[in-house]
Amino acid sequence: MLKFFFLLLAILFNIASADDYLFTFCSNSKNYTRNSTFENNLKQLLVSLPSNTSVTGFYNTSIGDHSSDQVYTQALCRGDVNSTICQACIEKAGQHILEQCKREDAIIWYELCQVRYSFQRFFSSMIYAGKYIDLNDNNEEIISDRVRFREVMLFLMNSLSYEAAYDPSKRMFVTGEVKYSSKETIYGLVQCTRDISNSSCDNCLKSAIGDLKACCSSRNRGIIVSRNCNVRFDLNLFYNASSSLLAYPTSKDDQKIELALLHDIASPTRVAITQEGELVSSVEPFFMDLATIRSATDEFSDSNKLGKGGFGTVYKGVLPEGKEVAVKRLSRKSWQGLEEFKNEVILIAKLQHRNLVKLLGCGIEGEEKLLVYEVLQFTFTHDSMNLDISIEFSDSERRSQLDWKTCYNIIGGIAKGLLYLHEDSRLKIIHRDLKPSNVLLDQEMVAKISDFGMARIFCENQNMANTKRVVGTYGYMAPEYAMEGVFSVKSDVFSFGVILLEIISGKRNSGFYRTEHAQTLLAYAWRLWCEGKVLEFVDCILMESCWTSEIVRCIHIGLLCVQEDPEDRPNMSSVVTLLGSESIALPEPKHPAFAVARFIQIDEFLETIPSINDLSLSSISPQ
Template sequence: MLSSKPSRKGKNKRIWIGSVIAAIGLLVILIYTLCCLQRRKKVIVKENSRSKDEKELLDLVISDKSITIDEIPNDGKKGHDVSVFSYESIMAATNNFSLESKLGEGGFGPVYRGKLLTGQNIAVKRLSRNSGQGINEFKNELILISKLQHTNLVKLLGCCIFGEERMLIYEYMPNKSLNYFLFDSNRSKLLDWKIRFSIIEGIAQELIYLHKYSRLKVIHRDLKASNILLDESMNPKISDFGMARIFKRNELEANTNRIVGTYGYMSPEYAMEGVFSIKSDVYSFGVLMLEILSGRRNNSFYNADHALNLVGYAWDLWQEGKGLELVDLTIRDLCVEYQVLRYIHVSLLCVEDDVVDRPTMSDMLSMLTNESAQLPLPKKPAFSIGKKAIGANTPNNELELHTMNGLSISDMDAR
């Protein structure tokens, strides 16, 4: 008769091996569970941190509480119909940010055309990760445009905040920007004298509102043709408030070491010394008005020796009594001569080298509309040769110019 010991021994061995495998399995499951918990803990910490930033931004739109920007409190009122859009809805509206939906790109980042499920057309400004304009500029524009409402101010519909994504959603402007029409030989023909006059007046009215009548006294600091959007009736709307600054009512000027804006539109005191005020916007407006009248870019004048900008060119023609030669050929024969000459005269007053000599926007508009009023003679303005600003108060130092993404948005540090 065979012994049962070997089979019992084999059975015990199988039980032992099974126990070891089970123990290893439990250990693996335990380690995996601990890793998952640890990963989830990190995600939760990250999400909490991210949600804190998102909540702070969302509160700027939906909160009833008063907020403060640069120590200037507003009146605690909500923005006008500003909504928070879901990331999914913006993805769907822009066809996943397709190339076909892209309208262009600025210092803030790319801009896309979209269409909501309601059928409303929108423009989506998406903060680029490579943008020199960051979260502060995003919050600045979100707060300012949601709190300021004017006929000639582009309407902000809302924002979208998802993870690292920061987007601003605007009403769609079917005629794009003034830049799109003004500097194109064919499209500029659509801008007759009446339309150009209306555009100049509309921009002036908006700046008067920002400087004088809005709840927040605002200096735009980046007024230029590409930041003037046009609606279906060619009415101008000022956009891009990422660089704007708020002043106290009794504050006349401020100083900064971080000079931002577009070279050629900057007033000499801002470009060279970092000093800005409402008169800085007046200077930019003067340059813009000369561009609207001439149909030429500020930096498009060259000769064999050096590059003159539009301000210097306009001054030379004015001194020679040839002001009409500045006017765009497409409107030269159709405009009223004395009106155009008056507009050029006022433009040159706006780009005066000395801040005190420049009119306020209110005075400037009065000069344009009250044709019986006597105008002071303009003095030689500060104008550019190459990259140096030349004028009565210009120091001998230079500026470093840093252009982002090949665009005209600049970030300069005064030395």
């Protein structure tokens, strides 16, 4: 009981009061005129703020009929204070800012609240400019192991900032603690103004934590305040809110990667459904320990091996609760493997769609980098296995069990998955390595795009990008990407067109030059199209079950997708529309890419490279 009493005293001693003033920022805007309409409006709003803010802890409003007298105000109370303390703090701050500043734009911070006003609208906008607050003169650099302290402190603050930005239930305010040593705990707090977006809150907190690292990573406490967010840590408990105890990862390398992933995933659990029911519930990926994954895959036994790619091997596994999964074990010594691991986790966590493979979890421990996916089962025999369409369309026995309807649905599924990546998700994603082995099939033969290690995010208004490091797979890269390093949504459209033509013909574009038909599958399709013999392009197995007009239309769409000029290719929304409607007229295709002599020189060059299928693409080296 006595111990509890002293603990309570310590908490009360460190908890701030409404009178704990921090700082006032008066901008370089002009002074407002004494007794002007602007000043009267400002005073009126400041009087109304305390009671209105105390209801929810946040409030903004404006007043004024003309631009010269308009005033915008905003107030925020720290998330751990009650309405009485909140109201008292806002009232004190409102009075204080009038005394301290006569500018038309200003903000004042107390430990428990902040008040801001301006002559121009600032609601919902985030412009970061952080201010370090020196809390007292005794804040000495007393940390002995500064490196470890900085890492643990940043782990705490980054973890809290992710939760504040993307967990709606937190209302952009989170506290937490982590053990720094057996005797010391670091306490942390982060908060954003609730008028900004999740991503703006995330960006603001990232910047503030960066400033916190610069000023205070060897101090026993630190605080950064800004217009839209505030962050603080202390070795003494300073808040009055329930908080979670975080466990600091034991491996420094694991911690760095997990923090980067945790901070960049930015994907709250959610459920979203389109009119066609295409979107699925999104469950945030979680970190799994190596022992669990080793046990699930029987120590990565060869009997559980499903396949091998350029960056690692895929194993079938069974989790302790009986759930079947596919585990991708990335190459242990590959830097490319590490980059692919981080890229894939971050991207797939943000993307959820019926035609995209679902990431269930991930693990990082030492040199081990593991991705855990839903297992996609399809049974042609009595064995369950992860199946990709490259297996389907190269295995004559299995292909003989396919009909046109199934193939048509697979084509449509790939198209819808790409459309989601390009236009319908909250990000604009370019896959960059779309090929048959990266399209998996589930038990109902639903196509699911996988392998996002090479994918890239585009800004909302960005149409293309250029890279000196071309990555991808020979036979599926658009010419502008293979030759010049330029990629866009249209380069993915090209890859889709190649896959579509491969599905219909039952033949691979890669290695097609060894046949007597043409230098490429695309050139062969174009020749038959021009000669009016396009049905000769269709696999005889599909001819038995297809509608002639429908399959010819699909070939037509495929040729449009593989045009030499990216501008001549349709976007994926047009492709999905064209696949779903026979009434829409199609433009005449032109010469497809790689249907000319210059491609022969590349083929001749590639023939000199040994073990061509085992190479990763760097510059123009096929995988």
